[in-house]
Amino acid sequence: MDFGPSPEPRESRPEVAAAASATFDFLVVGSGLAGIYVALRLADRGRVLLVTKARLDVSNSAWAQGGIAAALDAEDAPALHGEDTLRAGRGLCKQSAVELLVQDAPARIAELMELGVPFDLGPDGRLLLGREGGHLRRRIVHAHGAATGYAVVEALLPHLVEHPGVTVWEGARAVGLLVDGPCCHGARVQGPDGLVDVRAVATVLATGGSGGLYVRTTNPATATGDGIALAYAAGATVADMEFVQFHPTAFALGQPAFLLSEALRGEGAQLWNSRGERFMPRYDPAADLAPRDVVARAVMAEMDATGADHVDLRLDAVPTDALSPFAPLFDSLRARGVDPMAAPIPVAPAAHFCMGGVVVDLDGATSVRGLFACGEVACTGVHGANRLGSNSLLECLVFGHRAAHAAAGMEPVRCAAAVPAVLPTLGAPERAALGERLARQAGIVRRADGLADARRGIEAMPPSMEGLVASLIVRGAEVRRESRGGHFRADYPVEADTWLGHLVARRGQPLHLESWS
Numbered sequence: 179m180d181f182g183p184s185p186e187p188r189e190s191r192p193e194v195a196a197a198a199s200a201t202f203d204f205l206v207v208g209s210g211l212a213g214i215y216v217a218l219r220l221a222d223r224g225r226v227l228l229v230t231k232a233r234l235d236v237s238n239s240a241w242a243q244g245g246i247a248a249a250l251d252a253e254d255a256p257a258l259h260g261e262d263t264l265r266a267g268r269g270l271c272k273q274s275a276v277e278l279l280v281q282d283a284p285a286r287i288a289e290l291m292e293l294g295v296p297f298d299l300g301p302d303g304r305l306l307l308g309r310e311g312g313h314l315r316r317r318i319v320h321a322h323g324a325a326t327g328y329a330v331v332e333a334l335l336p337h338l339v340e341h342p343g344v345t346v347w348e349g350a351r352a353v354g355l356l357v358d359g360p361c362c363h364g365a366r367v368q369g370p371d372g373l374v375d376v377r378a379v380a381t382v383l384a385t386g387g388s389g390g391l392y393v394r395t396t397n398p399a400t401a402t403g404d405g406i407a408l409a410y411a412a413g414a415t416v417a418d419m420e421f422v423q424f425h426p427t428a429f430a431l432g433q434p435a436f437l438l439s440e441a442l443r444g445e446g447a448q449l450w451n452s453r454g455e456r457f458m459p460r461y462d463p464a465a466d467l468a469p470r471d472v473v474a475r476a477v478m479a480e481m482d483a484t485g486a487d488h489v490d491l492r493l494d495a496v497p498t499d500a501l502s503p504f505a506p507l508f509d510s511l512r513a514r515g516v517d518p519m520a521a522p523i524p525v526a527p528a529a530h531f532c533m534g535g536v537v538v539d540l541d542g543a544t545s546v547r548g549l550f551a552c553g554e555v556a557c558t559g560v561h562g563a564n565r566l567g568s569n570s571l572l573e574c575l576v577f578g579h580r581a582a583h584a585a586a587g588m589e590p591v592r593c594a595a596a597v598p599a600v601l602p603t604l605g606a607p608e609r610a611a612l613g614e615r616l617a618r619q620a621g622i623v624r625r626a627d628g629l630a631d632a633r634r635g636i637e638a639m640p641p642s643m644e645g646l647v648a649s650l651i652v653r654g655a656e657v658r659r660e661s662r663g664g665h666f667r668a669d670y671p672v673e674a675d676t677w678l679g680h681l682v683a684r685r686g687q688p689l690h691l692e693s694w695s
């Protein structure tokens with residue numbers, strides 16, 4: 179089924195001579211967990227350049243709280259982890275990718291421990307396992323309570339920066355990919371000292387997601403979907419962009435929205451509305467531990483019904499000994515003016531994760547030769563229409579491992595001098611206007627008229643990376659006339675079997691629905 183043309187990137191083609199040049203074996207773009215881990219795995223196989231547009235330690239991964247899911251308990255099994263992942267994905271997970279994810283999880287956790295990640299242990303010296311929404315078993319490993327992402331990044335970074343095979347450029351952003359027909363040979367990078375064309379046998383996009391485009395988000399401002407725009411402009415296939423996950427419990431005061439980890443609800447925290455009613459049991463049998471999309475919509479509905487701009491997260495029902503691992507999180511809340519031991523925590527939903535992205539195979543390869551993607555920028559198919567909590571750091575590791583192996587095995591190909599198509603970025607006022615528009619018209623609840631208005635509004639903006647990513651989200655949301663997982667249409671509020679497929683976009687081709695297995 180075709181749904182009209184895929185969005186057309188609007189780009190400029192500066193002269194090749196404008197840039198200096200550099201050559202490495204491998205180029206990694208982005209410094210979240212996927213980027214750090216892939217660079218480390220490649221470092222023994224050749225010279226690696228990692229570029230990151232801010233500092234090495236600024237990423238969604240470093241901000242990740244909950245943890246990493248793995249079937250480690252005697253009562254658990256990878257197949258059960260797989261069942262929970264598939265159920266959350268609402269019929270759109272790629273089965274083969276889910277199987278790899280859950281089977282490989284225990285080995286990747288063991289590897290992180292060898293690299294020095296200080297996961298929280300119980301008095302018996304065994305890993306403490308937490309619970310999150312949609313998981314029917316305790317299987318979330320965590321560090322410093324809810325500071326898992328930071329602990330993982332902090333443990334891996336010294337291995338990376340001390341490795342003689344790795345060069346890091348901070349403050350350096352990829353502005354276009356060097357493509358020659360169907361092959362990628364590196365990227366044009368805007369660094370502190372100007373433009374450099376970095377040539378590499380394999381280029382790995384690990385730029386993270388696009389939640390930072392939304393005005394209210396748990397993501398850092400750097401999470402603007404750059405890798406999705408770069409890959410799409412270079413001819414790679416992109417899919418599932420309409421599926422955006424909103425986290426139900428982000429602190430209601432301040433920006434970016436500080437996350438109140440789902441692990442708190444895993445230990446018994448409850449959501450109450452401003453009328454003093456506990457509402458989640460009315461929405462789902464799993465109550466506060468229902469899947470994230472269900473909880474986020476319920477929170478929005480309660481805010482609308484009561485006219486309040488937040489609901490309350492209450493800790494009264496959490497056993498005292500279960501609270502102690504969250505001490506660092508509570509200190510961060512006190513620094514923001516709320517003592518969670520003395521008062522309920524005001525929370526509201528915020529954009530959190532992009533289930534779609536650059537389509538890759540099981541080895542992280544995109545449809546462009548020499549171009550790989552892993553982490554949130556990639557669409558491996560493991561999340562389907564809705565990601566299960568704590569499967570995202572896991573995805574970085576499992577598919578990063580495979581992508582590094584495949585990239586290391588690439589044969590160099592001779593290529594012509596490639597002129598990159600360069601996508602500009604928006605200024606601050608346009609970016610803020612785009613964020614407001616996305617939240618209003620392509621947020622938790624969407625409608626045909628709002629999405630059409632969003633599409634026209636984005637088309638009227640100056641060309642940009644951010645606008646291209648936003649148009650892929652909006653176009654997918656406009657076309658998919660049903661509700662599934664992270665995509666809810668008030669005018670088509672139920673799942674429909676005719677939409678059981680992935681909306682695939684490729685420049686110059688019609689947007690169409692595909693089935694994956």
Ligand code: SIN
Pocket residue numbers: 242243244245437438439440441566567568569570
């Ligand atoms: C959380 O801690 O609630 C977020 C974890 C995740 O998004 O996987």
